[in-house]
Amino acid sequence: MPRYLFHLSDGEDTFIDDTGKELEDSPAAHAYALRVIEKMRRFIPDADKSTWKIRITLASGQSVMTVISRGVAELPQRPFGKRAQPVNHSQKPSL
Numbered sequence: 001m002p003r004y005l006f007h008l009s010d011g012e013d014t015f016i017d018d019t020g021k022e023l024e025d026s027p028a029a030h031a032y033a034l035r036v037i038e039k040m041r042r043f044i045p046d047a048d049k050s051t052w053k054i055r056i057t058l059a060s061g062q063s064v065m066t067v068i069s070r071g072v073a074e075l076p077q078r079p080f081g082k083r084a085q086p087v088n089h090s091q092k093p094s095l
Contacts, residue, residue: 003059004029006036010050026064029056033067041069 005020006029023029033054041048056064 004032004064005057005059006033007055007057008036009053009055010047011053020059026056029064030067034069037067037069 001022001024003020003022004026005017007017008015021032023032033056036054037052040052052069054067056067058064
């Protein structure tokens with residue numbers, strides 16, 4: 001199995017992973033990076049306010065992908081698309 005390295009950045013500081021983790025493939029590495037971000041947001045104060053990037057590379061140095069997770073404060077405040085009109089359940093269906 002390939003060894004993936006997960007280099008973490010919050011835009012100000014970068015943390016280089018020199019140990020890595022052996023995983024089956026790049027989708028497994030992507031899922032692992034998402035779990036790392038989720039744990040950081042849960043356990044590090046104010047981590048949910050920063051945009052986090054994890055650059056995933058193979059141990060050989062070959063870049064695989066970058067996972068970006070925007071800060072909660074940076075998320076759009078409006079929903080995407082149009083919302084459907086609410087359904088009035090009090091009306092009787094016509095036959």
